[in-house]
Amino acid sequence: MTVLDTPAWRPRADAAPLLPDQEPYRLLGTPAAAELDPGLLRALYGQLVRGRRYNRQATALTKQGRLAVYPSSTGQEACEIAAALALGPRDWLFPSYRDTLAVVARGVDPVEALTLLRGDWHTGYDPRVHRVAPLSTPLSTQLPHAVGLAHAARLSGDAVAALAMVGDGGTSEGDFHEALNFAAVWHAPVVFLVQNNGFAISVPLAKQTAAPTFAHKAVGYGMPGRLVDGNDAPAVHRVLTDAMNRARDGGGPTLVEAVTYRIDAHTNADDATRYRDDDEVAAWRAHDPIELLEREMTARGLLDDDGRQRAADEAETLAADLRERMHADPALDPMELFAHVYAEQTPQLREQAAQLRAELAAEAEADRAQVAEPRS
Known part of the structure; x- marks a missing residue:
C-alpha cells in the first residue's frame, strides 16, 4: 500500500456523477413539457407576471425618490419565482439584494421587502415568521449563514433545508468558497443557486471565472453541480425541487447554476450601455421567461386572452397597492x-x-x- 492509498488521501467521491450536463437543462419547448402539471404552470405564470410588474413599479419608485436604490431582476424572474415555489413550508430562503421577488413570492409583504432598500431598517420583516433571512447587500455573506442553519437542522434531526441565492459576481468572494466547502464536509442540507446573469455590475463573465461553468465548481468541493436554463421557469423549479428533496433526505448540498440575463441596469445608479450593446440585450429579450411560458401554456390550451388579462390585472393591483403604501411617509422613532x-x-x-x-x-x-x- 502506498501513502496515496490510505484513507486520509483516498478521494472522497468519484467526480463523474458530480459533473453537470454539457448544456443547460430545459423543459419548455421539449417533449417533456407535455407532462408538466397545469397547476404549477399557472402558479409560475401568475407569479412571473406579478414579478415583472413589481420590478417596474419599484424602479419607478426609485426615480421618484421613494427608494434609495433598487436592483431590478427583470429578465431573471424565472429564477426568483421558481426558487420560492421550490421551498417547503419549513425550509429557509437566504436571498441576496437582487432577490426581492423571491422574498415576496415566499409570502413577505411587498412593502416590508423594500424596507432595506428604502433605508429605514436593515430588514422590514421578521425572518423567523417567514423563514426568509434578511436581504443581503454584502456579496455572499448570506451563504455561510445558510450553511450554519442547515447544519444545525441536520444535527437536531429537523427535516429542513436551506436555499441560498447568489449572483455570478458573488462567486468570486471568499464567503462563497468557504460556504461550499463547509457544506460539503458537513453534508449540510443546503442548495446554492447561482444566478448567472452575465455581469457583476460591469464585469463580464469571462473576467469572473475560467471554469467551463459555475456548476463545474461543485466538483472541487465534492457536491453535484446542475446547469439549468434560468429563463425556463419549470426547468428551474424541477432542478431546485430535486436538489431540495435530496438535501432534506440526507443527500447533502447541491450547486445549481441558472443561466439567465439581467435586462435592466445593475441598479438605478448604473449605465449599462457603457459595457454591453443593444444586440446582446435584444437576443435575451427574445428568450424572455414570461413569453417562453406563455407559448407553452397557449399551445396546451392552458392560457387564453382572458387568462393573460386576469394575470395582468392582478399584477396591476399589486403595483397600485405598493405605490400607494410607499408614498406614505413612515413614522420613524x-x-x-x-x-x-x-x-x-x-x-x-x-x-x-x-x-x-x-x-x-x-x-x-x-x-x-x-x-x-x-x-x-
Whole structure:
C-alpha cells in the first residue's frame, strides 16, 4: 500500500456523477413539457407576471425618490419565482439584494421587502415568521449563514433545508468558497443557486471565472453541480425541487447554476450601455421567461386572452397597492437606532441613548415654547 492509498488521501467521491450536463437543462419547448402539471404552470405564470410588474413599479419608485436604490431582476424572474415555489413550508430562503421577488413570492409583504432598500431598517420583516433571512447587500455573506442553519437542522434531526441565492459576481468572494466547502464536509442540507446573469455590475463573465461553468465548481468541493436554463421557469423549479428533496433526505448540498440575463441596469445608479450593446440585450429579450411560458401554456390550451388579462390585472393591483403604501411617509422613532444592536445594551449604548433622549426632549420643549409664545 502506498501513502496515496490510505484513507486520509483516498478521494472522497468519484467526480463523474458530480459533473453537470454539457448544456443547460430545459423543459419548455421539449417533449417533456407535455407532462408538466397545469397547476404549477399557472402558479409560475401568475407569479412571473406579478414579478415583472413589481420590478417596474419599484424602479419607478426609485426615480421618484421613494427608494434609495433598487436592483431590478427583470429578465431573471424565472429564477426568483421558481426558487420560492421550490421551498417547503419549513425550509429557509437566504436571498441576496437582487432577490426581492423571491422574498415576496415566499409570502413577505411587498412593502416590508423594500424596507432595506428604502433605508429605514436593515430588514422590514421578521425572518423567523417567514423563514426568509434578511436581504443581503454584502456579496455572499448570506451563504455561510445558510450553511450554519442547515447544519444545525441536520444535527437536531429537523427535516429542513436551506436555499441560498447568489449572483455570478458573488462567486468570486471568499464567503462563497468557504460556504461550499463547509457544506460539503458537513453534508449540510443546503442548495446554492447561482444566478448567472452575465455581469457583476460591469464585469463580464469571462473576467469572473475560467471554469467551463459555475456548476463545474461543485466538483472541487465534492457536491453535484446542475446547469439549468434560468429563463425556463419549470426547468428551474424541477432542478431546485430535486436538489431540495435530496438535501432534506440526507443527500447533502447541491450547486445549481441558472443561466439567465439581467435586462435592466445593475441598479438605478448604473449605465449599462457603457459595457454591453443593444444586440446582446435584444437576443435575451427574445428568450424572455414570461413569453417562453406563455407559448407553452397557449399551445396546451392552458392560457387564453382572458387568462393573460386576469394575470395582468392582478399584477396591476399589486403595483397600485405598493405605490400607494410607499408614498406614505413612515413614522420613524430615532430611539430605534439603539434597538436590536445587542441583546443587552452596552454601557456606551445606554449613554448614547440617554444623550439622544435628552436632545429630543429639549427640541420638543423648544418647539412647544415657540408655539406658546404670544404674537406681537
